[in-house]
Amino acid sequence: MARLSIIALGLLYGLSNILGVVADTTTLTDPAIDGTIDLGFPSVNITAILAEAENELGVNGTITDNLPDDGYGAPGTTITARDIEKLQELRKRTFGNSKGIFGAIACLSLKIIFPTKTATPGSSNYNSWNNPSFWSATTYMTPTCVFRPTSVDDVSLAMQLIFISQSDFNVVGGGHSAIKGWANTEDGVLIILSGLTGVKVKSGYAEVSAGERWGNVFTVLDQHKLMALGGRMSPVGVPGLVLGGGISYLTNQHGFVADQVKNFQVVLANGWVVNANAVANADLFRALKGGSSNFGIVTRIDLHTWPCPKGVYSGQLYFSDTRDYPKMFDAVYKYHTVGALTDVQSHLISAFVYVQIPGLGGMHMGAFTAFRTISDSETNPGPGPALQEIVDLNPTVKSSSTLKVRPYGSQAIELGSGDVRGLRQDMRDFSVYADKQLYIDLFQIWNSTMTVKHGAKTGFMGTIAFQPITTKAIAAGGLRGGNSLGLEGNTKTMAIINLTHQWLDPTHDKEILASLDEVMTKSIALAKARGLHHRYYYLNYAHKDSNPICGYGRASVDRLKKVSRFYDPCGVFQSRVPGGFKIPEPSSCPI
Numbered sequence: 001m002a003r004l005s006i007i008a009l010g011l012l013y014g015l016s017n018i019l020g021v022v023a024d025t026t027t028l029t030d031p032a033i034d035g036t037i038d039l040g041f042p043s044v045n046i047t048a049i050l051a052e053a054e055n056e057l058g059v060n061g062t063i064t065d066n067l068p069d070d071g072y073g074a075p076g077t078t079i080t081a082r083d084i085e086k087l088q089e090l091r092k093r094t095f096g097n098s099k100g101i102f103g104a105i106a107c108l109s110l111k112i113i114f115p116t117k118t119a120t121p122g123s124s125n126y127n128s129w130n131n132p133s134f135w136s137a138t139t140y141m142t143p144t145c146v147f148r149p150t151s152v153d154d155v156s157l158a159m160q161l162i163f164i165s166q167s168d169f170n171v172v173g174g175g176h177s178a179i180k181g182w183a184n185t186e187d188g189v190l191i192i193l194s195g196l197t198g199v200k201v202k203s204g205y206a207e208v209s210a211g212e213r214w215g216n217v218f219t220v221l222d223q224h225k226l227m228a229l230g231g232r233m234s235p236v237g238v239p240g241l242v243l244g245g246g247i248s249y250l251t252n253q254h255g256f257v258a259d260q261v262k263n264f265q266v267v268l269a270n271g272w273v274v275n276a277n278a279v280a281n282a283d284l285f286r287a288l289k290g291g292s293s294n295f296g297i298v299t300r301i302d303l304h305t306w307p308c309p310k311g312v313y314s315g316q317l318y319f320s321d322t323r324d325y326p327k328m329f330d331a332v333y334k335y336h337t338v339g340a341l342t343d344v345q346s347h348l349i350s351a352f353v354y355v356q357i358p359g360l361g362g363m364h365m366g367a368f369t370a371f372r373t374i375s376d377s378e379t380n381p382g383p384g385p386a387l388q389e390i391v392d393l394n395p396t397v398k399s400s401s402t403l404k405v406r407p408y409g410s411q412a413i414e415l416g417s418g419d420v421r422g423l424r425q426d427m428r429d430f431s432v433y434a435d436k437q438l439y440i441d442l443f444q445i446w447n448s449t450m451t452v453k454h455g456a457k458t459g460f461m462g463t464i465a466f467q468p469i470t471t472k473a474i475a476a477g478g479l480r481g482g483n484s485l486g487l488e489g490n491t492k493t494m495a496i497i498n499l500t501h502q503w504l505d506p507t508h509d510k511e512i513l514a515s516l517d518e519v520m521t522k523s524i525a526l527a528k529a530r531g532l533h534h535r536y537y538y539l540n541y542a543h544k545d546s547n548p549i550c551g552y553g554r555a556s557v558d559r560l561k562k563v564s565r566f567y568d569p570c571g572v573f574q575s576r577v578p579g580g581f582k583i584p585e586p587s588s589c590p591i
């Protein structure tokens with residue numbers, strides 16, 4: 001333990017060198033950890049492990065000859081800016097000649113230290129951990145190895161090893177990103193977080209390990225009659241959703257899910273474990289609220305909780321008669337601009353779906369979820385005035401809905417039960433200011449481009465959903481110290497327009513994706529022409545070319561850049577994690 005503390009301090013010293021500050025004055029502090037890392041592997045000497053891996057691969061000295069003279073991982077080790085530069089030069093040189101050697105060294109080293117937690121292609125663990133981690137078949141890849149840690153110490157040690165070995169890597173939480181390479185990598189180490197589990201209920205908050213999915217989080221909270229902000233479908237992963245912002249059933253009242261995080265436990269690029277909260281590393285704390293995978297591997301997220309003694313009133317409503325659509329758009333618009341503000345306990349998912357049903361053909365459907373928390377004083381729970389118009393739209397739909405009083409988590413579980421993995425999926429979005437006619441016209445663009453052209457394809461399902469973000473929701477985030485999303489200046493309701501599509505046959509990828517590009521181009525052009533376009537792209541739904549972090553605005557991007565330089569001075573998460581939305585140059589982003 002003492003030796004590892006010295007290593008940790010050595011890393012801090014190295015970090016401080018790069019930053020041009022001395023360790024005493026750096027703000028990188030963590031009162032809970034006292035600058036020590038309890039790795040649980042006191043006899044690990046990283047240099048020796050790397051040398052063993054190099055030897056087995058017949059590439060002796062590739063990394064180890066370039067390590068500091070006193071060896072990395074030996075007592076009293078420090079790593080300086082010059083050492084890191086040397087390693088980066090080495091990476092450039094070697095990568096040109098022999099791509100993949102760093103990944104091979106990192107993987108073999110991990111296999112030596114963690115034989116049961118590291119798997120290589122062809123093994124049964126590789127097969128059962130790799131592709132099954134992902135929601136969409138479009139994201140399958142073949143990493144050099146997969147590493148499945150079961151503790152923060154595992155992540156910390158693995159990260160030190162990856163840091164020094166110069167390998168590429170990526171991290172997957174619940175695997176619900178639909179973008180290839182965003183939570184996966186072709187070369188190097190894929191860190192799969194599904195072994196980091198546990199939801200611990202504390203006073204006023206819950207500690208949620210990063211391998212959890214929302215269904216289990218809510219099930220545990222329900223046992224304590226508590227609720228927390230989280231995803232609206234049970235199988236979705238916790239970390240990706242929170243790090244991109246997170247839209248919850250409670251968003252109208254409490255803001256984005258990230259706004260209601262009390263603390264992030266993060267493993268930095270050099271393996272150092274820190275907490276980020278309102279007191280410790282507060283700049284990192286704010287950056288993580290929307291900054292995605294740019295700063296470290298989040299291993300635990302502590303979420304604020306609220307009592308939910310009477311459960312919630314919620315359920316699904318399916319409108320299959322398109323003659324109801326004009327009334328529905330009217331009600332949705334009213335909800336976005338009035339109801340979502342006057343009754344913040346309510347929430348509405350308004351999705352317009354086209355689905356291909358075997359034997360029956362294609363059909364349009366409004367798939368709405370109406371939700372409302374029940375306050376202590378309520379004796380007759382119901383949808384409340386804000387959602388009443390939606391619920392009353394069509395009496396047949398109302399009578400066949402699943403609306404009822406239920407535990408908080410049960411709505412996410414009901415919606416999540418329809419989630420299918422392993423199909424071809426695409427998600428993308430853009431934002432507009434709330435406007436009824438624009439909603440109708442965006443629906444028409446989508447309908448004529450997607451359902452008319454592709455609706456008959458096997459397994460096709462397309463959705464356009466309208467998600468309000470109100471000024472009250474944004475203000476709730478401000479009360480918790482703000483986030484990275486750059487929405488503070490909003491003066492009226494905006495709506496995230498989310499397009500989600502699935503299909504079966506990979507040979508249809510090209511034409512479906514081309515049509516989706518067309519929908520985006522036409523829709524954004526229309527919104528701009530009417531002065532209703534908003535620069536924001538919700539990162540968790542965004543298309544890979546959307547550059548959502550730029551959409552946060554220059555001031556936010558500037559902050560993110562500074563935080564990245566401080567906590568990841570070698571730019572490991574910018575250059576060695578091949579996918580994910582990176583932090584752009586602030587000057588290239590809108591003000």
Ligand SMILES: Cc1cc2nc3c(=O)[nH]c(=O)nc-3n(C[C@H](O)[C@H](O)[C@H](O)COP(=O)(O)OP(=O)(O)OC[C@H]3O[C@@H](n4cnc5c(N)ncnc54)[C@H](O)[C@@H]3O)c2cc1C
Nearest residue numbers: 173174175176177232237239240241246247293297298540
């Ligand atoms: C069916 C479905 C329902 C959804 N419902 C909602 C909803 O109700 N509300 C909402 O806001 N969004 C929703 N989303 C979008 C969702 O937020 C994103 O798909 C999000 O990425 C899911 O998180 P994940 O952990 O599963 O992601 P992953 O695919 O595992 O990861 C996404 C990104 O985060 C990074 N990452 C993951 N874990 C970590 C970590 N621990 N540390 C650092 N980086 C990490 C990955 O490298 C990747 O870049 C939904 C998506 C789907 C497919």
